[in-house]
Amino acid sequence: MALIEVHNLRKEFKKLVPKTGFLSGIRNLWNTDYTSHVAVDDISFKIEEGELLGYIGPNGAGKSTSIKMMTGILVPTAGEISIAGMTPWKQRREHAQNIGVVFGQKTQLWWDIPPIESYRVLKTIYKIPDSVYEKNLNTFRDLLELHEFENTPVRQLSLGQRMRADLAAAMLHDPRILFLDEPTIGVDVLAKERLREFIKEINRTRGVTILLTTHDMADIEKLCHRMSIIDDGKLLYDGSIHDLKSRYGTERTLVIELDDAPYALHIPNTRVLREEGSRVWIAFDKEKLSASDVMMKVAEKHTIRDLTVEEPEIESIVREIYQSGLDRKKEDGHVAVLDV
Numbered sequence: 001m002a003l004i005e006v007h008n009l010r011k012e013f014k015k016l017v018p019k020t021g022f023l024s025g026i027r028n029l030w031n032t033d034y035t036s037h038v039a040v041d042d043i044s045f046k047i048e049e050g051e052l053l054g055y056i057g058p059n060g061a062g063k064s065t066s067i068k069m070m071t072g073i074l075v076p077t078a079g080e081i082s083i084a085g086m087t088p089w090k091q092r093r094e095h096a097q098n099i100g101v102v103f104g105q106k107t108q109l110w111w112d113i114p115p116i117e118s119y120r121v122l123k124t125i126y127k128i129p130d131s132v133y134e135k136n137l138n139t140f141r142d143l144l145e146l147h148e149f150e151n152t153p154v155r156q157l158s159l160g161q162r163m164r165a166d167l168a169a170a171m172l173h174d175p176r177i178l179f180l181d182e183p184t185i186g187v188d189v190l191a192k193e194r195l196r197e198f199i200k201e202i203n204r205t206r207g208v209t210i211l212l213t214t215h216d217m218a219d220i221e222k223l224c225h226r227m228s229i230i231d232d233g234k235l236l237y238d239g240s241i242h243d244l245k246s247r248y249g250t251e252r253t254l255v256i257e258l259d260d261a262p263y264a265l266h267i268p269n270t271r272v273l274r275e276e277g278s279r280v281w282i283a284f285d286k287e288k289l290s291a292s293d294v295m296m297k298v299a300e301k302h303t304i305r306d307l308t309v310e311e312p313e314i315e316s317i318v319r320e321i322y323q324s325g326l327d328r329k330k331e332d333g334h335v336a337v338l339d340v
């Protein structure tokens, strides 16, 4: 049995349709017109112990709603979740001992007191034994360099420092599972690197199972082997990043350095993406052409000085998947599940 099992999960929110026009403010007091919005629509997946899953999707896709159901904050409209054999919203207290949560947009720490004091409160709440608390705190102090700011009130911390403090707080009670909802949002490149190192380290050395949502594809490339893509509440892809690249990322880019400026490069089944002096970027579909086919066509007109083939960035593949979801929504009012 997998550590996390999600079956046919669904969450509908009721939204009030506000009255407009004459005395709308007063009429809204008795308003009972609701519409239903499906935020998570029949999602199923499993996560094995020790996995680090990237859970991505565009804004409003349903990622945070899924996490809130997995953490027990929200109760699903339908479907089941089993985490370490427990139903999160039914066994909230026991479940809380098993999980740590970081919402990048909102700190779990007390705003007006330093992190170290929040940690002491968490120690009491989670009944963390002294030895475990000291050991974890010292480890996280080293990994996240907490000593720089652990005595500064949270409201005075930079975003990067705040995230580091939040990550340590989420891990103090030794949870088996960590839910990270956009932990790198808004932080600079160096701080991102440090957060990623920490996430990688606790997954590797402590075997913590991690579900990570992010809009930064570099987080996914650097941390995850597997990723799930959701859009409009539906699961569009669940598999390895390697498979995603080989199934959807068939476009390659040939970067060629010529000995003169490029001209007349009208090669069927290719697109010239960019030209810069004597350098040209040509995109082609590797299932229709090979790099040497393109190279030979270019060599008919030019002398080639140098060339490289660029693999597709995960970012561009994901952008295309989001885009195809959007196009389908425009066409027939819903997003079809990709054939994966």
Ligand SMILES: Nc1ncnc2c1ncn2[C@@H]1O[C@H](COP(=O)(O)OP(=O)(O)OP(=O)(O)O)[C@@H](O)[C@H]1O
Pocket: 013, 014, 015, 037, 038, 039, 057, 058, 059, 060, 061, 062, 063, 064, 065, 066
């Ligand atoms: N409490 C709520 N009441 C009504 N609608 C909600 C509520 N929470 C979320 N929604 C709606 O559910 C949908 C999914 O929201 P959710 O926050 O899960 O998306 P997300 O994928 O996390 O987006 P983002 O990347 O912007 O954080 C959105 O359309 C949102 O407006």
